[in-house]
Amino acid sequence: MPEKDDVMRFEDYQRYLSPALAKATDLVIDHGDGPYMWDVTGQKYLDFVSGIAVNALGHGNQAVRDAIHEQVDRLINGSFNMVNFPSTLRLAERLAEIAPGELGCTMFANGGAEATDASLKLARAYTQRPAIIAFEGSFHGRTMGAMSVTGSSAMYRQSYQPCMPGVYFSPYPQKDLCPKEYDEEQRSAFCLEQLDKIFSYLVSPAEVAAILMEPIQGEGGYFVPPASFVRGVRERCDKYGIMLIFDEIQAGYGRSGKMFAGQNFDVTPDIMNLGKAIAGGLPMSATVSTEKIMSKWLPGMHGGTFGGNPVCAAAANAVLDEFERQDILANVKTVGGYLGTKLDELREAHPVIGDARGIGLMRAIEFDHEDGSPAPEVWGEVKAKALEHHMITLNCGVHHNGMRFATPLNVTREVIDEGLAILDQSMRELGY
Known part of the structure; x- marks a missing residue:
């Protein structure tokens, strides 16, 4: 620990x-341990977003640390382009053993954006078609x-x-992107109709290489779509020979209660992108x-110097071991359901919370004004007050008025209660 006069300050x-x-x-x-981190002055903070869903087993998981140390002592890298590594x-x-359907052939990279780019190149190479369809509200990288x-x-x-040409956007069935009076299934039908209009008015399906979608939208607001929508997209891909790409970078790897988010809808993509939680940080x-x-x-046709790094792979194998040992998926379902109930109660207690939504341990609340309009300034105040009480939070949604909950997947009810108590106290102190 640095001396008091030598404490590192960001500024x-x-x-x-x-x-x-x-x-x-x-x-x-x-340093960090489980759901907590300590700053250089020794102050303890509850990390309620686990490194933006990266530290799926919390900070400092012993099995992951041991695997990293063992591999580092043997070999840090030799480039997977040049040689192979057991890990x-x-x-x-x-x-390949856990992926759905016939998925099981992998290209490794370093971050989610690289996986996105790789999947687009793969879809174009396979179909020999130029166009891509994505969705409003999506986030796939920078x-x-x-x-x-x-x-x-x-x-x-x-x-x-200008950005990369040949990209078309269709609405995702979240409330902000559909007529306000529509229910869930009406939003699904509306968005599938809009997708069909793209084929009619903007680009022939014979020119579309892939439809890229988050089976559950992440940064765009933690929106869970109706199963009818996800299946409808799959049906259109099958009809026209279009590759369906699932971006599972945030929603995948257990966060929804299934190993992969697409499994909640019984839909298997042609290409699946993974990241964030895969290697324990x-x-x-x-x-x-x-x-x-x-x-x-x-x-x-594609590659990268650091993809498939043996240390990262060793950590990733330890993560999968821990998923089995701790029965992570069962915990996500149980504690995720508990979190959902508690967020509904929080919404009842604080009218400024206009919505509480999500699945498993991928949940969000939304701060709105009395007229239903987004209230990002309220979120800013709540975020600052929560940080005063030593809880780290993060927003989501295009209007910056949502708060995402992306705790470690092995989080306990006690930690959930601790975080929600801080959130409740922060809103009460602010008069919300």
């Missing part, structure tokens, strides 16, 4: 860091390709237009497809 180093990377807090963190080969095999298929905020495109992502589709991706 002292801010000039060395690009302002392009937005900071949710100015905290300088020294990476074993991980590829295990992903590289030029991933940004081009992201529709959750115009801010991400500012200063970078280390940078790793994966694009998973079938052998048949991957066979069209010839040597040299």
Whole structure:
């Protein structure tokens, strides 16, 4: 622990860091354990977003740490382009064992945006078609390709237009993107109709390589779509020979209560992108497809220096071991259901909460004015007050008025209660 007079302060180093990377807090963190982190002054914080859904087993999971140390002592990297690693080969095999349908052939990368770009290239290579359809409200990453298929905020495109050509957007069945009086199934029918209109008015389905979608939208607001919508998209892909790509980077790997979010709708994609939780906090992502589709991706058509890193793969294997040992999916269903009930109660107690939604341990609340309009300024006040009470939170949604709950997947009811008590206290102190 640094001496009091030598404590690192973010503002002292801010000039060395690009302002392009937005900071949710100015905290300088020294270490973490489970759902908690401690800053360099020794102050303890409840991390209620687990590194934006990355630390799925909490901070400092012993099995993950042991696997990392063991692999680091043997080999840090030799580039998966040049040689093979036992940990990476074993991980590829295990992903094939748990992936739905015939998915089971993997390209490893370092982050979600890389996986998005890879899936777009794979779909174009396999179909020999140019166009991509994505959805309003989506988030797929910040590289030029991933940004081009992201529709959750115009801010991400500012200063970078024109984006990658051949991309078309269709509405996702969330309330903000559909007529206000529609119920869930009406929103589903409306959005499928709008998708069909793209085929009629903008691009022939014979030119569409892929439809890219989050089976459950993440950064766009933690919206769970009706099963009829997800299945309707699958049916259209089958009809026209279009690749269906599922972005499972945030919603996948157990967060919904199923290993992969698409399994909640009994829909299997042609290509699946994984990331965030896959390696217990280390940078790793994966694009998973079938052998048949991957066979069209010839040597040299894609690659990356650090993809398939053996240390990340060792951590990822430990994560899968812990999923079995701790029965993570059962915990997500049980504690996730408990969280959903408690959020409904919180909504009843605080009228400023206009909506509570989600599935498993992927849930959100929304702050609205009395007339139903978004209240991002209320969220800003609540976020700041919660941080005063030592809880780290994060927003979601295009209007920046949502709060996402992305706790560790092995979180307990006691920790849920602790976080919600802080949130309740913060709103009461603010008069909400």
